[in-house]
Amino acid sequence: xxxxxxxxxxxxxxxxxxxxxxxxxxxxxxxxxxxxxxxxxxxxxxxxxxxxxxxxxxxxxxxxxxxxxxxxxxxxxxxxxxxxxxxxxxxxxxxxxxxxxxxxxxxxxxxxxxxxxxxxxxxxxxxxxxxxxxxxxxxxxxxxxxxxxxxxxxx
Numbered sequence: 392x393x394x395x396x397x398x399x400x401x402x403x404x405x406x407x408x409x410x411x412x413x414x415x416x417x418x419x420x421x422x423x424x425x426x427x428x429x430x431x432x433x434x435x436x437x438x439x440x441x442x443x444x445x446x447x448x449x450x451x452x453x454x455x456x457x458x459x460x461x462x463x464x465x466x467x468x469x470x471x472x473x474x475x476x477x478x479x480x481x482x483x484x485x486x487x488x489x490x491x492x493x494x495x496x497x498x499x500x501x502x503x504x505x506x507x508x509x510x511x512x513x514x515x516x517x518x519x520x521x522x523x524x525x526x527x528x529x530x531x532x533x534x535x536x537x538x539x540x541x542x543x544x545x546x
Contacts, residue, residue, distance in 0.1 A: 393454055393461075393472060395431065395443025397521035402492065407481060409491045415447035417486075424483045425467035426493060429475035433517040433530050438474070440528070466497045476501040477511055477518075 394416040399409035407428060411417050420426055431439035438457040445453050454461055454472065461470040467480045477500045481493030498511075506512040519528040 393442050393470070394447070395439050396428075397443070397523075399428075405495050406484065407479065407493050407495060409493075411489050411491055419469075420483055420486055420491060423468045425464075425469045426481050426483065426491075427464050427467065427469045427471055428479040428481060428493070429472055430477050430516065430518040431528070432476065433519060435474060436519055436528050439519075464497075471499070476504045476516060 394414055396409045396411060398411075399407060402408045409428075411420075416426075438459060441457050442453060447453060450456065454470075458474075460473045462473065463469075464471045464478070464480045467482060469480070471478045471480075477498070479495045480497040480499075481495050484492045484494050486492070500511050504511055504516040506515075514532045516532075518531050520531055521527075522529050
């Protein structure tokens, strides 16, 4: 099954963390010890929001209802949704008190979101982030500084 998770982040170079309440997905995480994480984008925001609105416990075919398709990930026992351009394949490192930590074992991306060097171009991807103050999704993309460099002027 799939779900929309709004409360997540990168934690370290190879790990992700998501805060989850009880869902069909949490049952599957405990069973399979693996998951995939894809990025909702400007182009997939309606489908992604739908995945968060309905539970796979009640709507077993929600992926198909959204017009999406899936296939099994090559490195973990979890699905990859074909319509998402970037997918992280992860193994569960820990899952306690609703906090899931996964280790990324593979990243796949479609060519249309890659730059000339083969890296993911966030401007092309147009991922969305949840804004809890206005209950909206906002596109991420503009570069406004460079990590470990923009602050150099204060040294």
